[in-house]
Amino acid sequence: MKERINYLLLRFEEGTLSRAETEELMALLELDETPVSDAIAKRIDAQLPTTVEPEQWAPVLEKILSVDRKIPQGRLLMPLFRWAAAAVILITLSVGGWLYFSGGLDKDSNKALYANDIQPGGNDAILTLADGSEISLTDAGRGKLLETAGVRIEKLADGQLVYTANKEPENTGAEVTYNTITTPRGGQYQVNLPDGSKVWLNAASSMKFPTSFAKQKERRIELSGEAYFEVAKNKEQPFKVLTPSSEKDRMQEIEVLGTHFNVNAYDDEPETKTTLLEGSVRVSVPVSGAAAQLLPGQQAIMKNRALQTVNIDTEEAVAWKNGNFIFAGEGIESIMRKISRWYNVEVVYQGKIQPNNYIGTVSRFSDVSEVLGILELTKAVHFKIEGRRITVMP
Structure with a gap:
C-alpha cells in the first residue's frame, strides 16, 4: 500500500498522473482509516496552498488532471480542506464512484431511486434502403442482408453493418443510390462503408451515405447527431461530412483525406463540435464562410455562424465510443441531455438547480440509477425516477 501511494505521489509531483491514477490517489486520501493518508496530505500541502480561493481552483485542477484547457469554475459544496478541497465536486464524483463500485457505499441507501431503474442502451438501428424499405438491424440475423449492383451488405456476428464493394461494380454509370442508418434514443451502431471507412453512431443519430463511392469525385455523407469516424485514406476521393440542420446557421462541412475524428452535431446542443484525434481536417461554415484547419488534439466549436478552435483532452470527446461518460467541468443540463439520449428517458426539472460544474467518469453500461x-x-x-421520466431536483 505504502509503495503504491509513494509511486502515485511521485507521479503527482512530476505532473504525469493519469486520470485513473488521480482517482486512485484521491480515493486513498479520502479514506480516513488509511494509515498513510495524513502523511500524504502533509506532503501535498507542502506544495499547494492549504486554502484555495474559488478563482484559483481551475489551475489546481489542471495540474492534477494534466488537461490542456481550463476547467470551468464550479460552486464549492463543502468548506475548503487540504489541497483537493477546491475540487470537491471532482473528488465526490471520482472518489465516490470508486467507493460506490468497490462496495464502499450502500447501493440500497436510496431505495426510491433503485425501485425504478433503467438499463443502458445498446446496439440498435434501422437501415433505410434507397427504395424506402426498412430493415431492423436489431432483429436481423447475421449474414448477408442484401446484394445489389456494386455492393454487398451484411451484418457481422458482433453487430457491425458492413458494406463491401464488388471488385468490378456493375452499372457504374447508373444513378447513385443512398442508404440511411438511424439509431434511436438508447441505441448505437457501427457501420463499415464501402470504401473501408468505419463509422460509430451514437444514440439518436442518423447518417445518409451512397451505397457505392465508385466513379465519384468525393465521398460525401450527411450526419445528424454524433459519430466517430476512421476514414480510409484516398487522395483521389476526399471524404466530406455534412451536418445539415433545420437551422441554416448550424450547417457545417468537414473535409478529410484520411483521419480519425468525432462530430457532435445534435440539434438540441448549443454548439456543434468537431474533434480531431489523428490526421487533419478542414471545417467550414457555408453560410458565413468561416473555416478552420484542425491539428490532432484540437476541437472546432461552431456557434452563431462562427468557428472557434481550442486544444482539448480528446478522451472526453470520444468517451461515448469507448463506453464511458466523462464529465469535465460540465453542467447538469448538459449531462442530463446525454443521459436522456442514451437511456431513452424524458428529463424534467423541479425547483431551482444551482449552476454547478461536475467532473468525473462513469461507465455508460451502468444502469441509470448508478x-x-x-x-x-x-x-x-x-x-426521482418514474417510469421513463427522470426528475432533477435541488
Whole structure:
C-alpha cells in the first residue's frame, strides 16, 4: 500500500498522473482509516496552498488532471480542506464512484431511486434502403442482408453493418443510390462503408451515405447527431461530412483525406463540435464562410455562424465510443441531455438547480440509477425516477 501511494505521489509531483491514477490517489486520501493518508496530505500541502480561493481552483485542477484547457469554475459544496478541497465536486464524483463500485457505499441507501431503474442502451438501428424499405438491424440475423449492383451488405456476428464493394461494380454509370442508418434514443451502431471507412453512431443519430463511392469525385455523407469516424485514406476521393440542420446557421462541412475524428452535431446542443484525434481536417461554415484547419488534439466549436478552435483532452470527446461518460467541468443540463439520449428517458426539472460544474467518469453500461447515484453524492442535486421520466431536483 505504502509503495503504491509513494509511486502515485511521485507521479503527482512530476505532473504525469493519469486520470485513473488521480482517482486512485484521491480515493486513498479520502479514506480516513488509511494509515498513510495524513502523511500524504502533509506532503501535498507542502506544495499547494492549504486554502484555495474559488478563482484559483481551475489551475489546481489542471495540474492534477494534466488537461490542456481550463476547467470551468464550479460552486464549492463543502468548506475548503487540504489541497483537493477546491475540487470537491471532482473528488465526490471520482472518489465516490470508486467507493460506490468497490462496495464502499450502500447501493440500497436510496431505495426510491433503485425501485425504478433503467438499463443502458445498446446496439440498435434501422437501415433505410434507397427504395424506402426498412430493415431492423436489431432483429436481423447475421449474414448477408442484401446484394445489389456494386455492393454487398451484411451484418457481422458482433453487430457491425458492413458494406463491401464488388471488385468490378456493375452499372457504374447508373444513378447513385443512398442508404440511411438511424439509431434511436438508447441505441448505437457501427457501420463499415464501402470504401473501408468505419463509422460509430451514437444514440439518436442518423447518417445518409451512397451505397457505392465508385466513379465519384468525393465521398460525401450527411450526419445528424454524433459519430466517430476512421476514414480510409484516398487522395483521389476526399471524404466530406455534412451536418445539415433545420437551422441554416448550424450547417457545417468537414473535409478529410484520411483521419480519425468525432462530430457532435445534435440539434438540441448549443454548439456543434468537431474533434480531431489523428490526421487533419478542414471545417467550414457555408453560410458565413468561416473555416478552420484542425491539428490532432484540437476541437472546432461552431456557434452563431462562427468557428472557434481550442486544444482539448480528446478522451472526453470520444468517451461515448469507448463506453464511458466523462464529465469535465460540465453542467447538469448538459449531462442530463446525454443521459436522456442514451437511456431513452424524458428529463424534467423541479425547483431551482444551482449552476454547478461536475467532473468525473462513469461507465455508460451502468444502469441509470448508478450514474444518478454518483451525481447525488455531491449533495447538490437529487433525482426521482418514474417510469421513463427522470426528475432533477435541488
